[in-house]
Structures are given as C-alpha cells and as structure tokens.
C-alpha cells in the first residue's frame with residue numbers, strides 16, 4: 253500500500269533546467285521523510301508539486317490517499333504547508349494572522365482564538381502577538397508562518413526548510429514541536445540543508461541533487477554506505493601537515509583529505525584502536541605535534557560529500573571544512 257505521500261516519476265522542467273528529473277517518493281503514514289539537497293536540487297519544486305501549487309510535466313503523486321493531479325482541492329484540505337517564502341499577511345498582527353487561518357479552516361471564532369494563543373506562546377511570539385507582522389524580524393516571520401501551518405493539525409504536513417534562519421534556541425523548540433506533531437500521527441515531509449536536522453528528525457532520508465534522488469535510507473544506512481571508520485588528526489602547526497599526511501597515507505586505507513585552515517587531516521582506516529595507537533606512535537616518531545586525534549564514524553556530512561562531491565551548507569559544528577583537498 254502506498255504511503256501517505258507517494259510520488260512516481262515526477263518530472264518538472266523550467267526551460268533547460270530539469271528541476272525534477274524522475275523523482276520517486278514513498279513516505280509511510282506517521283513517519284518523517286527528510287528531503288536533503290543543496291541549493292537548486294529541486295526540493296522546493298518537489299514540495300510545490302506535492303502540495304498542488306505546481307503541475308509536473310509528467311509523473312503521478314498521491315497525498316493522503318488522494319490523487320494530486322486529479323483532485324487538487326481535496327488534497328489541499330488534507331495538508332498543511334509551511335513554505336520557504338512565508339505566507340504571512342503583513343498588515344495583520346501575529347494573532348490575527350493565526351485566527352484568520354483557523355477561520356479559513358472553519359474553526360469557531362472561539363477555538364481559533366484559543367489555538368492562536370497557544371501557538372503564539374509555543375513559538376515565542378506572545379510578546380509580539382498584537383503587533384502587525386510587518387514589524388517582525390525574519391526569524392519571527394518564519395515562526396509565524398510555521399505556527400500558521402500548525403493551526404489545524406492536518407494528517408500530512410510539508411515544511412520547506414522550516415528552521416532556516418532560526419537561532420539555535422528557536423530551532424530546538426521547533427524540533428520539539430515537530431516531534432510532538434509526528435507523535436500525534438502526522439506524516440511529515442521536510443526539506444533541509446542541515447544534515448544534523450535530518451539526522452535528528454527524519455525516519456528516512458532522501459538525498460536529491462539536480463532533480464534526481466541520489467540516495468535514500470535511514471541516517472545509519474547512509475552512513476554505512478560511505479564506509480567505516482576514519483582517523484582524524486589535528487596537527488599543532490600548519491608546517492606539520494605534510495609530514496602527518498605521509499604517515500596517514502601509509503597507515504590509512506585511502507585518500508587523505510586535508511582541511512588546511514583547521515589543520516585537520518582525515519583518512520579512512522580499518523583496525524580501530526590498535527591502528528590509532530600506531531598512528532600516534534608514527535606521528536610522534538616523525539616529530540609531529542598533535543592538538544587532537546580520534547577515531548570517528550562517518551557523519552551525514554561525509555555522506556553528503558561523497559554523494560554529491562561537495563559539502564552541504566551546514567553549520568552543525570560551527571565550522572565547515574570547505575577547503576578539503578585530496
């Protein structure tokens with residue numbers, strides 16, 4: 253039985269650009285699919301097709317058991333969408349925006365008011381609730397847009413980069429809201445460029461690039477595909493990078509990658525702790541001073557890198573290793 257979100261062979265072109273180039277998706281009811289991909293991968297296009305905002309050139313899509321192309325209006329009644337481009341009315345206050353959504357969904361005035369109040373609290377907007385949205389900061393607008401998508405809890409939700417532009421505290425809170433939503437049975441498709449977010453929230457991950465799904469699986473499955481352990485070394489001085497590279501080339505099992513600015517070298521290995529001890533001994537024998545060394549499993553970042561050949565725009569550890577050289 254197809255899942256709550258199902259798509260087969262979705263193609264959408266804009267002139268020469270194949271924004272979607274044969275995308276298949278199947279999201280079981282009550283689960284979260286993380287659609288992960290770099291800028292321009294086709295994430296928003298996929299969301300727009302699945303939420304009836306855009307007609308694909310070909311392919312089929314079924315959401316909440318309803319054919320998206322044949323019955324778009326019915327689909328719209330069964331889904332919630334929070335977009336990359338916020339659908340907030342600038343001239344209404346935060347509270348009025350939320351109440352209006354409730355009324356659009358035929359809630360009573362009283363229920364709409366109560367729900368708006370809850371959501372304003374939940375998204376740290378209570379203090380700004382009675383100001384017009386045009387006075388809101390970017391992060392506040394984004395939160396209001398997300399709150400608007402949650403006024404009614406539809407069986408299927410789409411969130412396009414829900415946490416982009418949120419500070420860490422608001423991101424954390426949104427993650428909690430999302431987890432509650434899913435625990436209550438909602439099926440969610442969320443797009444993100446943050447690997448950590450997909451890792452944290454998604455049951456399954458689809459990596460897309462250039463309109464094609466290039467990998468899918470759980471976070472662990474994707475990590476396992478990228479290979480096993482690595483040794484990571486941070487040398488004390490830039491001048492020591494070359495000598496460390498020589499040691500790692502001998503003891504490692506593949507190419508040594510170097511992030512020169514952070515003086516970090518990484519190489520795939522097998523042999524675990526025993527090998528690590530050997531690396532330490534050899535570095536010491538060559539007079540290389542190390543600031544940090546460790547054995548680590550691949551992160552989703554490594555997965556992304558090995559799949560797409562480029563790093564994601566991530567900021568999980570506060571630093572990116574864009575300078576990676578083979």
Ligand SMILES: Nc1ncnc2c1ncn2[C@@H]1O[C@H](COP(=O)(O)OP(=O)(O)OP(=O)(O)O)[C@@H](O)[C@H]1O
Pocket residue numbers: 266269270271289290291292293294295296297298336445
């Ligand atoms: N309305 C449009 N007209 C022309 N080209 C478009 C249109 N919408 C999307 N595209 C192109 O389709 C491709 C996929 O765009 P899309 O917005 O789906 O990417 P995305 O994965 O959401 O990227 P981002 O991470 O930047 O939001 C891009 O090359 C984009 O320029």
Ligand SMILES: [Mg+2]
Pocket residue numbers: 295296297336412
């Ligand atoms: Mg997008």
